[in-house]
Amino acid sequence: MTTASRSMAVEDDAPLLSVRGLTRRYGARIGCADVSFDLFPGEVLGIVGESGSGKSTLLACLAGHLTPDDGQIHYLSNDGPCDTRTLSETTRRRLMRTEWAYVHQNPRDGLRMGVSAGGNVGERLMAVGARHYGQIRTAAEDWLERVEISAGRIDDRPSAFSGGMQQRLQIARNLVTGPRLVFMDEPTGGLDVSVQARLLDLLRGLVRQMGLSAIIVTHDLAVVRLLADRLMVMKDGRVVEQGLTDQVLDDPQHAYTQLLVSSVLQV
Amino acid sequence: MPATQTAESAYNFAYLDEQTKRMIRRAILKGVAVPGYQVPFASREMPMPYGWGTGGVQVTAACLVPEDRLKVIDQGADDTTNAVSIRKFFERTAGVAVTTATSEATIIQTRHRIPEEALTEAQILVYQVPIPEPMRFLEPRETETRKMHELEEYGLMHVKLYEDIARHGEIATSYAYPVKAAGRYVMDPSPIPKFDNPKLGQNAALQLFGAGREQRIYALPPYTDAVSLDFDDHPFVASKAMHDCDLCGSDTSYQDEVITDDQGSRMFVCSDTDFCAGRRARGLFGRLGVPDAEGGA
Amino acid sequence: MIKIRDVAKTFTLHTQGSITLRVMAGASLSVNPGECVGLVGASGSGKSTLIRMVWGNYLAASGTILVGAVDVARARPREIIRLRRETLGYVSQFLRVVPRVPSLDVVAEPLLNLGVDPAAARARAAELLARLNIPERLWALSPTTFSGGEQQRVNIARGFAHCYPALLLDEPTASLDATNRDVVLTLIEEAKARGAAILGIFHDEGARARVCDRVMDVTSFTPGAAHAVR
Numbered sequence: 001m002t003t004a005s006r007s008m009a010v011e012d013d014a015p016l017l018s019v020r021g022l023t024r025r026y027g028a029r030i031g032c033a034d035v036s037f038d039l040f041p042g043e044v045l046g047i048v049g050e051s052g053s054g055k056s057t058l059l060a061c062l063a064g065h066l067t068p069d070d071g072q073i074h075y076l077s078n079d080g081p082c083d084t085r086t087l088s089e090t091t092r093r094r095l096m097r098t099e100w101a102y103v104h105q106n107p108r109d110g111l112r113m114g115v116s117a118g119g120n121v122g123e124r125l126m127a128v129g130a131r132h133y134g135q136i137r138t139a140a141e142d143w144l145e146r147v148e149i150s151a152g153r154i155d156d157r158p159s160a161f162s163g164g165m166q167q168r169l170q171i172a173r174n175l176v177t178g179p180r181l182v183f184m185d186e187p188t189g190g191l192d193v194s195v196q197a198r199l200l201d202l203l204r205g206l207v208r209q210m211g212l213s214a215i216i217v218t219h220d221l222a223v224v225r226l227l228a229d230r231l232m233v234m235k236d237g238r239v240v241e242q243g244l245t246d247q248v249l250d251d252p253q254h255a256y257t258q259l260l261v262s263s264v265l266q267v
Numbered sequence: 268m269p270a271t272q273t274a275e276s277a278y279n280f281a282y283l284d285e286q287t288k289r290m291i292r293r294a295i296l297k298g299v300a301v302p303g304y305q306v307p308f309a310s311r312e313m314p315m316p317y318g319w320g321t322g323g324v325q326v327t328a329a330c331l332v333p334e335d336r337l338k339v340i341d342q343g344a345d346d347t348t349n350a351v352s353i354r355k356f357f358e359r360t361a362g363v364a365v366t367t368a369t370s371e372a373t374i375i376q377t378r379h380r381i382p383e384e385a386l387t388e389a390q391i392l393v394y395q396v397p398i399p400e401p402m403r404f405l406e407p408r409e410t411e412t413r414k415m416h417e418l419e420e421y422g423l424m425h426v427k428l429y430e431d432i433a434r435h436g437e438i439a440t441s442y443a444y445p446v447k448a449a450g451r452y453v454m455d456p457s458p459i460p461k462f463d464n465p466k467l468g469q470n471a472a473l474q475l476f477g478a479g480r481e482q483r484i485y486a487l488p489p490y491t492d493a494v495s496l497d498f499d500d501h502p503f504v505a506s507k508a509m510h511d512c513d514l515c516g517s518d519t520s521y522q523d524e525v526i527t528d529d530q531g532s533r534m535f536v537c538s539d540t541d542f543c544a545g546r547r548a549r550g551l552f553g554r555l556g557v558p559d560a561e562g563g564a
Numbered sequence: 565m566i567k568i569r570d571v572a573k574t575f576t577l578h579t580q581g582s583i584t585l586r587v588m589a590g591a592s593l594s595v596n597p598g599e600c601v602g603l604v605g606a607s608g609s610g611k612s613t614l615i616r617m618v619w620g621n622y623l624a625a626s627g628t629i630l631v632g633a634v635d636v637a638r639a640r641p642r643e644i645i646r647l648r649r650e651t652l653g654y655v656s657q658f659l660r661v662v663p664r665v666p667s668l669d670v671v672a673e674p675l676l677n678l679g680v681d682p683a684a685a686r687a688r689a690a691e692l693l694a695r696l697n698i699p700e701r702l703w704a705l706s707p708t709t710f711s712g713g714e715q716q717r718v719n720i721a722r723g724f725a726h727c728y729p730a731l732l733l734d735e736p737t738a739s740l741d742a743t744n745r746d747v748v749l750t751l752i753e754e755a756k757a758r759g760a761a762i763l764g765i766f767h768d769e770g771a772r773a774r775v776c777d778r779v780m781d782v783t784s785f786t787p788g789a790a791h792a793v794r
């Protein structure tokens with residue numbers, strides 16, 4: 001289902017993810033405070049800010065890696081709406097293997113380095129009950145091709161891959177079960193510039209083809225301009241501005257956003 | 268139960284004190300109540316080091332009563348060093364009768380094999396287990412593997428089998444082949460050859476598994492299902508012995524390969540010594556078998 | 565199709581001591597289907613600013629901007645995105661592309677976003693690139709290495725790939741030679757003929773004369789002289 005048809009089908013439907021007043025503290029310090037937004041199916045939301053802005057904390061709370069101190073997160077799962085804070089552990093873990101995906105900044109955190117590429121991609125399928133070796137392998141080969149890794153490398157370990165390939169493998173591993181919501185933490189951080197371009201292009205294509213919703217945390221404004229429909233700018237744990245990506249970047253209203261945008265080096 | 272002392276020493280019956288045996292029995296009961304679930308227990312210092320069967324010894328010690336008849340085998344044989352040591356240990360500290368005949372034993376402690384002869388409801392089979400966690404080598408974190416068992420997340424087990432097929436063209440795991448107990452918990456049946464896996468399920472005897480170093484006990488109650496994991500298109504196959512036993516002619520038992528001279532000649536003999544001797548006693552012989560054959564496992 | 569009512573625009577430059585620049589007030593304008601309205605005015609008078617506000621790239625300080633049934637000044641981001649995908653096209657002055665995407669795919673993208681079959685999308689893209697005299701050998705290359713004129717033509721091809729009911733054009737014929745200028749103006753005329761409402765900036769008087777039905781001077785929307793307020 002393409003973005004077009006999917007969003008036309010759910011035009012005025014409920015948001016996929018609804019966040020209200022999300023707050024997480026580290027003792028007396030604020031991690032993130034009072035964050036609220038809605039994310040609709042097929043939308044890509046970028047969260048930018050500098051180090052210490054709270055964007056990583058926010059992402060961790062949304063993805064269920066951290067428990068928020070306050071606020072609500074409502075997710076519209078395939079089985080109906082749920083409050084992710086009150087989910088049972090079983091349900092949350094199942095959600096994270098099926099409808100959600102998490103792309104780590106460092107691919108090594110998101111891969112099993114001791115398992116072959118095919119095994120890495122097939123794991124989520126096996127985790128949800130796939131029991132036919134031939135079919136699993138075919139699905140893995142298919143996905144490797146989609147992320148532009150030669151299918152002939154299906155039996156190689158990720159330790160034999162370059163950083164860019166590892167990151168693409170991580171993406172394949174996450175997307176193989178057709179998730180609806182993808183969390184990405186600095187997906188191009190640490191990669192060479194040319195490799196970044198390729199990865200961003202790939203992500204754009206996959207997001208559109210699969211009608212994915214995504215929340216991308218990054219400090220790189222070029223990445224959000226390319227990938228995100230909407231943008232949230234964070235400073236000191238709070239959202240200072242949000243809106244259409246190109247509008248926030250080209251016509252920033254808040255002082256901090258203006259500072260951020262004007263600080264980007266033009267090449 | 269009053270402490271029974273043997274003539275030569277001040278050991279309590281079966282070496283362990285009564286309170287420890289009670290603790291182990293509670294762990295065993297939990298294990299029996301939840302087949303395949305690894306129950307933590309407070310493993311004791313034993314007179315043999317960790318890695319030499321202390322788990323099995325502790326389970327046996329907790330189960331023993333004076334009327335028991337004990338058999339101990341190591342890789343199927345009653346007469347290897349470790350089997351002899353452990354059997355002597357219990358003779359000395361518990362004074363129980365011992366036997367090499369499977370059919371006469373009430374408790375059988377085994378390392379890495381299941382006896383060929385079918386067991387009965389009156390028997391207990393105690394396995395020595397090195398690493399109880401079937402997913403340990405793929406997922407080193409104990410916190411994670413516990414979660415996986417708790418939430419029945421066993422995708423990783425199939426990743427292991429997938430890797431085998433990808434690398435070797437078939438599931439190459441030949442021992443310690445994981446099974447699903449009673450349709451719920453995946454367990455490691457100890458390093459028995461996969462040839463023995465079919466005997467795990469629907470066995471009339473009570474099967475207890477003890478890991479002393481790792482401090483876990485688990486169990487398969489009698490007549491419990493134990494299904495070996497596989498793929499739809501790569502079903503589990505218990506590899507069949509390719510030879511008949513050269514001594515007794517059995518074509519259904521698990522074989523050991525023995526090199527007999529420096530020219531590389533070899534013979535295949537049943538790993539289960541009691542089984543082999545029993546067949547020969549009934550007049551069944553193999554290629555090399557003569558009455559009172561030398562050699563053997 | 566495009567109705568601009570009483571739109572004002574203010575820039576507050578926090579990085580420069582919070583200077584407030586009022587650059588536009590009381591802007592009102594309508595563009596009907598099949599019409600092309602040209603914006604004129606001195607450089608810096610706000611022509612591009614107005615176009616960008618219609619596109620949703622700049623926030624209007626007040627007023628309404630209706631494109632079809634959507635008020636761009638108030639719409640939610642996803643509504644604007646949907647509008648840009650289906651209804652409103654924009655050819656900016658500068659081509660902005662993702663690195664390493666071939667020109668053919670750059671031009672086909674608006675159609676791919678609408679779910680058009682990739683083969684058909686690329687066929688249409690090829691047709692436009694050919695009309696705009698981009699040699700076929702360049703179609704597989706990323707336009708980032710092209711000359712200014714070539715980039716502009718790829719930009720235009722992309723803007724006309726889908727038959728948008730409303731179109732915004734910012735200097736579409738700049739840096740083009742006579743032949744290609746003619747092609748672009750023909751494309752505009754064809755768009756008008758199928759009922760598109762077009763709002764454009766044309767510095768070239770000849771181009772304006774040919775395609776614009778009306779002309780609007782944006783200096784009439786400038787509040788006095790743009791003055792600095794602290």
